[in-house]
Structure formats: structure tokens, C-alpha cells
Amino acid sequence: MYVPRDGELDEVAALIRNAQRVLIITGAGISADSGLPTYRGIGGLYHERLTKEGLTIEEALSGDMMARHPEVAWRYIAEIEANCRGAQPNAAHNVIADLEREKPGVWVLTQNVDSLHRMAGSQKVIEIHGKVHHLRCTECHHQRSVQDFAGLSLPPACPVCGGVLRPDVVLFGESLPQKGLDRLAHVLEQGVDLVMSIGTTSAFPYIAGPVWWAQQAGVPTVEINPGETEVSRIVDHRLRMGAAKAMTQIWARLHPQ
Template sequence: MDTAATLDAVAEELAEARRVLFITGAGISADSGLPTYRGVGGLYEEDLTAEGFSIEEALSGPMLHQHPQITWKYLAQIERTCRDARPNRAHQVIADLERRGTAVTVFTQNIDGLHRQAGSSDVIEIHGRLHHLHCTRCSYETEVDSFSDLELPPACPRCNALVRPRVVLFGESLPQMEMEQLLRTLDAGPDMVFSIGTSSLFPYVAEPVLWASEQGITTVEINPGTTPVSPFADHRITQGAAATLEALWQRLR
């Protein structure tokens, strides 16, 4: 089936879908100018940092506690990249579907907050959100627009303990509440499951697609490359996310 015919088929099913789960990775933010390579949310491609660590070590929970200045250095690099990014048509179309009346849940690996900026309300940010900061000791938390005015590593204004972004660093556990939210979404029975712009290398990202395939739920993958879930997708569109979702939206209209 060629791309146009695949888009027609997906749009036809999407028009009838009552509940849709979108699983998104760094590729959906590529048209917002964000990189898709290594690091938390994508940023770093060198073998070692200036300090001689892999980026996975620098952006890990143990490093944050032992040498917070190192972890915060690379978190700040990521934040500078994300700071001026704005939602692209992929984010907007997903939000438009919700406004159109479809029950949409977004399960995203991204920490850039762009799905929420676009207007999606049911967003499971499994890796957290970069601009949401909290104290490692007390209950202090805050949302910031940028890290530019922070003294790094920042100290809590209440108890002077270390403040960190509410993101999942390497070596840390996934948030239980968000995983339970995903399970509730699957239990509700989505009519379609989309995998968009993710390499699907982590089991918790691939398994919802595999589960949907086993349940006979329509699965769609939008990704220029091949991933572990590609053989389980009913429809594969090997193009970028923004152009593909815009093409689907035009068909729905």
C-alpha cells in the first residue's frame, strides 16, 4: 500500500475512533528544532563529556547526588536547547483531535512539555518535565520558564537542600503513578494506538503497541526508520511526524 492509501486508511479509522493512545518520542519534536540523539530528551553525541564520563553517567541519579554540579551542567545544556522550542503541527494535531471530541491520551518519553503547550490535557510524561523543579529534601516545588536565572546547582529557598528537575535520570526508577495511569488507559480499551517518533527500545514504550496488536486494536507507526514495533504495526508511515499528522488532519476535515 502506498503512502497516500495508507493515510486514507488510517484517517478513515481515526475518524471513527472514540479513544486513541499516542506514544511519542524525540522524533515528534524534531520539527520544533529539538535533536533526537543521545541524552535525556536528546542532545549529546560525543563519546565522553569534558569530565571524562559518558553522558549516561553524567545524567544519572548517582552523579546528581555525588557531583550535582556535573549533572546540572548537562541538564542546563538540554534546557537551553528546549527553552525556545514551540509545539509543531504534530503536537497541535494531537491536541486538535482532543478538541474535536476524541478521548486522547499521550504517553510521551519527552521532557520538553510541548504536548501540554499545544493543549493536550491527558499527558503521561513518563520521563517527567524539565522545567518542573522540586527539592530533594522538603516539599518545595516550582515551575520555571528557563534555567537562565538559576544558580547551578540550585538550592532550595526553604531548606537549602539540592533542587532538581522532576525528570527520570539514568539509573532511576520510572514514576509509579504515571505507569499506573498508562495501565488505566490500556484497561479502558483504546480503539487505536499510535507510535510516533520513538525508537521503541525501552520495553515500557514498545509493550503497549505489542499488547494492542495482540488485542486486535489498530496500531500505527509513524517513523522514518524501522523499530522493534514495526512488524506489529497494522499501518506504517515512514515519514516525519508533523507532515504525516497534518496530512491525516486534512483528510479528517
């Protein structure tokens, strides 16, 4: 069983205590303690298996598939949503929200579409991949939010023009939202005192990029992830722990009884 080296949790807590502006980058691993699958990770929803159409999940959940065969894309979007339904923020989400309340310079860049950071109370969240429960029409400007997909016919039709509704998320092969990229650039331009990567493999350049930027700029970096990732070898502190356990222990050091 992994045990952090003596004093490492204290060192990470001290970095947070002394920082005013913190960028926290999160991925599917932070929501694992809320019961959500990591999709493509070990034991994930689509780990080493194809869809019933013989497609990879990247093919099934692509923008091209949504355009050509929305019923296929929607089948797997709905499967993922069903596995997320009813999930609540866990201790890691709650600690991050509490940190923002203490330090208004805390920002979250998340790949997750589950909105758990906002449910926990975080306000400064860049949801770079969108929100699964916010739908938009592919033909007109109609948008709506839904609590879940249980009552939807798939693919759902737009009540205004009859076009296909789709979740307002970034599918494989689609461009990232410029507004989110601009907001991230602004956060980095303003300067940060600490970059934390939590529960993400950092496989995408825009997720690993801020960690590499911090390393080159001399800004301290912390990774919380049980497994090896694309940034594990360059961070200053690597906690091979689950997000909820690590953040709970860090919070306890920031607020000793």
C-alpha cells in the same frame, strides 16, 4: 525519497476517524520539527560523543550522579534545556491536541520532558519522564516551576532548606513515577480502539509495551517514524515520515476542504 503506498494515509485517517479511544505514544522525534535535538539519535546532541568528563550521557544524567555530583548532572541538564529554550509546539503537537478536542478519549503517553503537548492544548497527557522546568528539592518538599534555567546558579539551592534543587524528571537508573504507570494501566484497562507510536524508537519496554499489547489484542497500530524502531515490524501501518508532515496530511484527510 519515501512515499507512502497509495491509500495508506487514507487508511490511517479512517482508523482515526472511526476510533473513539486512541493512545498516542510520542518521543523525541515529534519535537524535532520544533527544533529540539533528539539527544542520542543520528545527529543528536550526544550522538557518539562523551562529555568533557569522559562520561556517557547516561552516566552524566543518572540519579546516582545527581546524588553524588549534582554539579555534573546539572551541567548537562542545563545544556539540554538551553537547546530546548523557546521551542514551540509544531503541527504534530497541534493536530494531536485538536484530535483530543474532537475525541475526548484521546490520550498521550510521552517520553518528552519539554511540555510541548500541554502547550499545544492537550490535557490528557502522561508525562512519564516528568517535566524539565518543574524543580523539586532533594531534601525537603519544596517545589517550584521556572520558565528557563538562564538565571539559575548550578546546582541551584533550595530557598527553604538549602538543599539541592533538581528537575522533576526521571534520570537514568531511576524508577518511573507510579502515578504515571497507574494512569497508563487504567487507559489500557478501559480499552482503546487504536494505538499510534510517533517519533520514538520504542527502546524502552514501557513504550513498546502498549504496541505489543495492541497487536496481541487485535487493536490496530500505526507507527510514524522515518527510521527503523523496535516495533516497526509488528505495526499494521508504518509511515516512514516526520511527525509534522504525516500528521498534517492525516488531518487534511480527516477534514477535507
